Amino acid sequence: MLDIRWIRDNPEALDAALKKRGAEPESASLIKLDEERRAHIARVQEAQTRRNAASKEIGAAMGAGETEKAELLKAEVGELKAFLAAAEDVERELDARLRDALARIPNVPLDDVPVGPDEDANVELRQTGEKRQFNFQPKEHFELGEALGQMDFETAAKMSGARFTLVSGGLARLERALGQFMLDLHTTEHGYTEVNPPLLVRDDAMFGTGQLPKFSEDLFATARSGEPRYADDELAGLAFSNVMNAYGVDDFPQIEVFREMERLRAERQPSSRLWMVPTAEVPLTNIVREAIIDHDYLPRRYTALTPCFRSEAGSAGRDTRGYLRQHQFYKVELVSVTDAESSLDELERMTKCAETVLERLGLHFRTMVLSTGDMGFGARKTHDIEVWLPGQGAYREISSCSVCGDFQARRMNARYRVEGEKQTRFVHTLNGSGVAMGRALIAVMETYQQEDGSIAVPDALKPYMGAIDVITA
Known part of the structure; x- marks a missing residue:
């Protein structure tokens, strides 16, 4: 597997290496996946910062007798906590998407390897x-x-x-x-x-x-009788795809997305495939x-x-x-x-x-x-x-x-x-x-x-x- 940091710094080198192997360029799509993952991490960090600030503001509002403001802040903190509770799973799914994409990219040939199609x-x-x-x-x-x-x-x-x-x-x-x-x-x-x-x-x-x-x-695989077709990691990818198709990446903060992902996660079964x-x-x-x-x-x-x-x-x-x-x-x-x-x-x-x-x-x-x-x-x-x-x-x-x-x-x-x-x-x-x-x-x-x-x-x-x-x- 290649290092995404190297790909970010050397997109042209990756695409040139893939061309030598007769493959299509991949740097743009990989960098896009990485940017989605990093953007989500940034949203999580912002939510954590806002949750901590709002928690302090609740105490200040209550001390000043601003009950209505305090209740609004409590509601905001509750939404932020719900987002953060589900955000870890979303981050895992985004990591899995990037990892799966990287896992399908072949190695970079050394410079002295002869270039040719076959x-x-x-x-x-x-x-x-x-x-x-x-x-x-x-x-x-x-x-x-x-x-x-x-x-x-x-x-x-x-x-x-x-x-x-x-x-x-x-x-x-x-x-x-x-x-x-x-x-x-x-x-x-x-x-x-x-x-x-x-x-x-x-x-x-x-x-x-x-x-x-x-x-x-x-490959040849073995499994116990009645084994589910997909292993846990494959189902994770299917679950993520279903969520993406239903909601789109821009709607990630919506709590319905996280509930759907939790439902799909609960349906997974561990695989004993060897x-x-x-x-x-x-x-x-x-x-x-x-x-x-x-x-x-x-x-x-x-x-x-x-x-x-x-x-x-x-x-x-x-x-x-x-x-x-x-x-x-x-x-x-x-x-x-x-x-x-x-x-x-x-x-x-x-x-x-x-x-x-x-x-x-x-x-x-x-x-x-x-x-x-x-x-x-x-x-x-x-x-x-x-x-x-x-x-x-x-x-x-x-x-x-x-x-x-x-x-x-x-x-x-x-x-x-x-x-x-x-x-x-x-x-x-x-x-x-x-x-x-x-x-x-x-x-x-x-x-x-x-x-x-x-x-x-x-x-x-x-x-x-x-x-x-x-x-x-």
């Missing part, structure tokens, strides 16, 4: 390793997996629908080996702390890393939520191997065959929490950690810097690692490493304190795949396939595979 504007940084040369026509992973009898898309579809796969036998063990290998590498050589986090999280956790409110359709994590970035980053960390304890680095759940709402028709784009998949995630000065160096470090996984597996890949139009919502800069898939004859993304600056920290109120300073600062957060296990499995299958359809096990994975050197039908 992936065609991405820039290659380097290539690593060599493409394997085959003396036969390499097959795609789903052809290999089905021929081995260890990738079953039809049975999975009967149980769960499209974009689910039943992986078994040697391929299931190979995928598990990939996860164990990655975790061992990141914890023993790269200094990450392994975490086994919750897979179900609350709205606040999703909001903190930027999945909510903008990307709710890309979200299934789309990536372990969510729980790992939220470890520092609402915390103040001593500067000496930074950076913090976390890793986790978890299942991930995504609805793939925006991917209709894309990668419908095979194991490449699934509703449920496994990934080793990397998260770093740093101070403001170290975050860009940490991005380079994190990218190298992910690259090392592919180097050890003997896979060919290239590293890209994403353009402003292809970059994620919360990122200031992103490196994508794209692995070569011989069966497809194409590069496919296997890891994304992003620096978010203090964008997520503001949403989570995650801060650090430098020794000797009273003022706290927002931490900087980074996240990356270290790497996606399903896509790593695809890359290993296609790169290490043999002419007879078997799969050779890479040397780095042999310690995790028992005596299995080759996966056969």
Whole structure:
């Protein structure tokens, strides 16, 4: 989330950044919302001042025998008290409107990020390793997996629908080996702390890393039977909209507005909805939520191997065959929490950690810097690692490493304190795949396939595979 004070001071810079991302200007509407909120706060302060003055005037009027004047003043004080009693709720609603609007604004790209509308504007940084040369026509992973009898898309579809796969036998063990290998590498050589986090999280956790409110359709949620459709914060927004439509902002001081808002508030029900994590970035980053960390304890680095759940709402028709784009998949995630000065160096470090996984597996890949139009919502800069898939004859993304600056920290109120300073600062957060296990499995299958359809096990994975050197039908 961006700082409204920065937006007030730099409206042109915000709109220029949004233009780079292919978005419409937003500074004017955000500043207007902020002015409404600040105007209401000013009215509250004026009402408090007038209430205090009128209370004193009541005593003076009664002392002077001016009974009628005293009664008028008492009536005025009563109206002011009613206004102030409801004004706190109105302020919360105005704060919520501004916060919701800010929550939908993407992060500001760094100056060195290439400007462009989509992936065609991405820039290659380097290539690593060599493409394997085959003396036969390499097959795609789903052809290999089905021929081995260890990738079953039809049975999975009967149980769960499209974009689910039943992986078994040697391929299931190979995928598990990939996860164990990655975790061992990141914890023993790269200094990450392994975490086994919750897979179900609350709205606040999703909001903190930027999945909510903008990307709710890309997520899976759970709820108890009979759960109301809207959570409390959503109903708050609906209630405020109803009041605004009925009365308009100029009529805020009218007591009927506050009574209507109280009635709507009373109808809300608390939500027990939990979200299934789309990536372990969510729980790992939220470890520092609402915390103040001593500067000496930074950076913090976390890793986790978890299942991930995504609805793939925006991917209709894309990668419908095979194991490449699934509703449920496994990934080793990397998260770093740093101070403001170290975050860009940490991005380079994190990218190298992910690259090392592919180097050890003997896979060919290239590293890209994403353009402003292809970059994620919360990122200031992103490196994508794209692995070569011989069966497809194409590069496919296997890891994304992003620096978010203090964008997520503001949403989570995650801060650090430098020794000797009273003022706290927002931490900087980074996240990356270290790497996606399903896509790593695809890359290993296609790169290490043999002419007879078997799969050779890479040397780095042999310690995790028992005596299995080759996966056969």
